[in-house]
Amino acid sequence: MSHATTHQHDVVIIGGGGAGLRAAIAIAEENPSFSVACVSKVYPMRSHTVTAEGGAAAVIKPNDSLEDHIYDTISGADWLADQDAVEYFVNRAPSEMIQLEHWGCPWSRMADGSVAVRPFGGMKIERTWFAADKTGFHMLHSLFQTTLKYGNIVRYDEHFASKLLLDDEGRCRGCAAIELRTGTVRAILGKSVIICTGGAGKAFPFTTNGAIKTGDGMAMAYHAGVALKDMEFIQYHPTGLPGTGILITEASRGEGGILVNKDGYRYLQDYDLGEALDVSDPRHPQKRAMELGPRDKLSQCFIKEKNAGRTIKTKDGDAVHLDLRHLGAAKIDKRIPFVRELARSYAGIDPVHQPIPVRPVVHYVMGGIDVDSNSATNIPGLYAAGECACVSINGANRLGSNSLTELLVFGAQAGTHAARFAMDKPDYDVSGLEAQAADEGERIRRTWFRTRTRSGSERIAVLRNELHDAMEDGAGIYRDADSLDAACEKIAELRDRYRKVVLDDHTNSFNTELTAALELSSLLDVAEAMAHSARERTESRGSHQRLDHPDRNDDDFLAHTLAFRADGGGAPRIEYRPVTITKWPPGERTYGADSGLKRPADEPGEAGEPGEPGEPS
Numbered sequence: 319m320s321h322a323t324t325h326q327h328d329v330v331i332i333g334g335g336g337a338g339l340r341a342a343i344a345i346a347e348e349n350p351s352f353s354v355a356c357v358s359k360v361y362p363m364r365s366h367t368v369t370a371e372g373g374a375a376a377v378i379k380p381n382d383s384l385e386d387h388i389y390d391t392i393s394g395a396d397w398l399a400d401q402d403a404v405e406y407f408v409n410r411a412p413s414e415m416i417q418l419e420h421w422g423c424p425w426s427r428m429a430d431g432s433v434a435v436r437p438f439g440g441m442k443i444e445r446t447w448f449a450a451d452k453t454g455f456h457m458l459h460s461l462f463q464t465t466l467k468y469g470n471i472v473r474y475d476e477h478f479a480s481k482l483l484l485d486d487e488g489r490c491r492g493c494a495a496i497e498l499r500t501g502t503v504r505a506i507l508g509k510s511v512i513i514c515t516g517g518a519g520k521a522f523p524f525t526t527n528g529a530i531k532t533g534d535g536m537a538m539a540y541h542a543g544v545a546l547k548d549m550e551f552i553q554y555h556p557t558g559l560p561g562t563g564i565l566i567t568e569a570s571r572g573e574g575g576i577l578v579n580k581d582g583y584r585y586l587q588d589y590d591l592g593e594a595l596d597v598s599d600p601r602h603p604q605k606r607a608m609e610l611g612p613r614d615k616l617s618q619c620f621i622k623e624k625n626a627g628r629t630i631k632t633k634d635g636d637a638v639h640l641d642l643r644h645l646g647a648a649k650i651d652k653r654i655p656f657v658r659e660l661a662r663s664y665a666g667i668d669p670v671h672q673p674i675p676v677r678p679v680v681h682y683v684m685g686g687i688d689v690d691s692n693s694a695t696n697i698p699g700l701y702a703a704g705e706c707a708c709v710s711i712n713g714a715n716r717l718g719s720n721s722l723t724e725l726l727v728f729g730a731q732a733g734t735h736a737a738r739f740a741m742d743k744p745d746y747d748v749s750g751l752e753a754q755a756a757d758e759g760e761r762i763r764r765t766w767f768r769t770r771t772r773s774g775s776e777r778i779a780v781l782r783n784e785l786h787d788a789m790e791d792g793a794g795i796y797r798d799a800d801s802l803d804a805a806c807e808k809i810a811e812l813r814d815r816y817r818k819v820v821l822d823d824h825t826n827s828f829n830t831e832l833t834a835a836l837e838l839s840s841l842l843d844v845a846e847a848m849a850h851s852a853r854e855r856t857e858s859r860g861s862h863q864r865l866d867h868p869d870r871n872d873d874d875f876l877a878h879t880l881a882f883r884a885d886g887g888g889a890p891r892i893e894y895r896p897v898t899i900t901k902w903p904p905g906e907r908t909y910g911a912d913s914g915l916k917r918p919a920d921e922p923g924e925a926g927e928p929g930e931p932g933e934p935s
Contacts (some may be wrong), residue, residue: 322740327355327472328740330492332479332535333514334358336725336827337704339461340510344733346468349741355506357474357495359530362462366516366528367725370454371567373446374722376411378433382443384408390820392902394440394612395713396860397876398548399507400898403691404711414726415447419726423460424449436572438701440612440716442605442824446719451569451656457722474506478833479534481758481760482511482542482700482749490700491751494758500832501826503759505752510699512711512732513539517683517705518844523786525680526558526565530802532837533844535706539687540843545697545880547708549844550683550852550862553716556616558679561634562664566657566676568718571609571933574602574651575934579628589619592910597644607910614715615909621795632675639673658668658744676793682721684712684861693732699739703732710878714860766832767824775820779832781812785845793849802853806889809846813887822925845879847890854892855879872904
């Protein structure tokens with residue numbers, strides 16, 4: 319490690335994906351004179367946003383309403399979403415989507431020129447905007463090229479942020495980051511900081527997430543004293559390719575694809591998800607029913623089919639079939655061409671002629687860094703947005719296509735508020751911050767580059783694989799006290815063994831073994847929060863299903879879980895905060911024939927106009 323160098327800016331953004339780029343644009347618009355640092359461990363166009371396929375949700379059609387979108391989101395979240403945050407999100411979504419089109423996003427169109435939308439799981443009305451089935455790719459391109467027109471956005475590509483820097487008053491003032499090309503540790507300083515580092519699906523073995531999604535931003539905030547909120551809620555997407563983790567987008571089902579078991583039977587009709595209409599029926603696909611039920615329920619149905627012996631055995635484990643053949647080549651090639659490409663390349667199957675084997679796969683972390691309605695943490699000057707944050711609109715289960723819109727709405731909100739914070743506190747005392755960054759560089763050098771003996775050493779891959787097994791076995795789709803106890807104990811053991819990890823590569827330039835070691839530390843942090851939060855929540859809700867506590871318990875657990883890191887490395891402290899309820903009292907989640915909109919009893923009709931950022935609508 320080289321000695322630290324210092325770089326001063328007005329606002330620092332950690333993460334260069336959709337949320338980070340949208341935040342950068344918002345800051346540049348709020349104060350064009352501000353210097354904005356964008357720190358990313360990969361080139362921005364390699365951020366995980368680029369892999370999103372299906373679409374982004376926002377009300378645009380005359381048969382839709384803001385209230386419908388709000389209700390679908392709240393009920394899909396099993397009433398664990400903060401309703402003021404959901405109202406703000408839904409009200410802001412359409413303008414963000416239109417703005418993105420003005421920045422160049424090529425939304426697919428209907429014959430009359432209007433924006434095309436498709437149905438997605440858990441939504442009563444089709445409201446998912448899309449650009450064929452490469453929506454994230456086009457969104458990220460549009461955001462990235464827009465940032466290039468601002469001369470005040472400075473990119474630190476291929477810089478691995480490892481620690482937040484706080485001043486003597488406890489205010490966040492930047493981060494220490496390793497330049498991967500040289501090994502130099504940089505103190506990248508600002509008057510406020512936004513974390514936009516994405517999720518942590520790599521805590522599990524079978525995930526749609528890319529290798530970079532290791533919870534680094536969550537872990538940095540956790541170490542700085544911010545709670546990780548609702549980390550027990552892990553979303554499994556019901557359709558991943560066995561053996562690869564590659565996602566077959568929900569758009570496949572939105573266009574009319576069906577799920578069948580080994581007998582060719584549409585098994586979802588047996589699980590209170592509606593009636594299996596013939597694929598030629600004009601009402602197919604059905605909104606909020608069957609294959610367009612919410613992701614948590616579809617993933618749970620797979621496990622029940624597996625336990626009943628009705629899944630398909632493959633060399634990569636159990637699967638069911640996603641059948642698209644009835645859609646025909648023309649529709650598949652126009653609406654979901656990437657699905658055909660993926661199935662051909664990675665499963666050796668042409669979905670025009672053969673069904674695709676699929677199984678549930680870890681896709682999204684509903685929890686994350688605890689932020690308030692302004693995307694602010696409890697540390698002054700520190701904000702977060704995107705999957706790394708929990709604002710909370712996703713609750714116990716995220717609806718598909720809400721996440722891409724969330725990047726825009728809360729990326730913009732975080733950028734605006736971080737800029738205003740920096741304008742209100744223009745002082746730039748950097749004393750002590752450079753020393754913290756230098757100490758971080760020395761810690762990394764001392765920990766990883768000192769000479770060690772082979773005797774009793776641990777290897778990164780071994781610990782990571784054991785973590786994967788512990789999380790899949792202990793905190794998967796179904797959990798119980800015994801499995802969660804075992805996961806918690808194993809994570810504690812792995813923490814102890816992590817101290818004995820040895821690196822073979824002691825070079826400075828692009829030391830991928832070092833970054834893998836730092837990422838493993840982050841994964842252990844987030845896995846600890848996940849397992850302990852799940853163990854303490856003795857109910858079943860959304861994606862968190864306890865076999866020993868099968869019922870939802872609103873009396874005790876209509877609340878957010880807050881996991882605080884313990885000093886000294888012990889088990890995290892778990893606290894709870896009530897969910898914000900505005901108009902929609904908790905009710906039963908119903909899908910299929912009985913899934914109609916239930917309007918709030920005290921205020922029927924359309925949702926109101928959006929409020930100011932951070933205020934309930």
